[in-house]
Amino acid sequence: MDTTLRLALLLTPVMLMNGCGQGGVSFSDDIQPIFAKSCISCHGETGEGAMASDYLMTDYNGVMKGTSYGPVVVPGSRMSSSLYLVIAGKTAPEIRMPPHNDESFAEGRGFMLSAETIEMVGLWIDQGAKNN
Numbered sequence: 001m002d003t004t005l006r007l008a009l010l011l012t013p014v015m016l017m018n019g020c021g022q023g024g025v026s027f028s029d030d031i032q033p034i035f036a037k038s039c040i041s042c043h044g045e046t047g048e049g050a051m052a053s054d055y056l057m058t059d060y061n062g063v064m065k066g067t068s069y070g071p072v073v074v075p076g077s078r079m080s081s082s083l084y085l086v087i088a089g090k091t092a093p094e095i096r097m098p099p100h101n102d103e104s105f106a107e108g109r110g111f112m113l114s115a116e117t118i119e120m121v122g123l124w125i126d127q128g129a130k131n132n
Contacts, residue, residue, distance in 0.1 A: 004039040008058070024127055024132070025059055025094075025120060025123045025124040025127055026132050027124065027129075027130060027131050030120055030124065031120070031121060031124050032059075033062075033102065034055045034113075034117055034120065034121065035063065038059045038098050038108070038111075038113060038117075039097070039098065040057055042098070042099075043055050043056055043058075044057070044058055045058070047091070049097075053067040053068060053069070053118055054067055054068035055067040055068075055072070055109075060131040061098075062085075064129065073125055073129050074125070075125065075128045075129040075130075076125070076126060076127075076128055076129075077125065077126070078122040078125040078126050081129075082123050084121060084122050084125055085122070087113055087118055087121060088118050089112075096113060098112075098113065125129055
């Protein structure tokens, strides 16, 4: 087996684990600011989302603890993580987050996250959802 092929075979798993060559995503630098801007108003200490589901997104431990129904982040698998599924619009419209149904729009609190933001959260989860 030639050296180039051998090197490629050795590096492929590393690249996959690191988001296909994309840089690592930091919870404190990349993800927490998204949650602070888009989620904490409802999933903070006294927010509607916190009261309804017992899900606090004010820090890493709260995000990883999940809801009263169980964890919402499965490190290494965005498609197994309900947090990703609800922000990416892969669930029923009434449970998408942040809420952006007709009622939410009418109340002035509905907006969709950008594709880049959703991908950033997905990459963070795929890269192991680390507290970094």
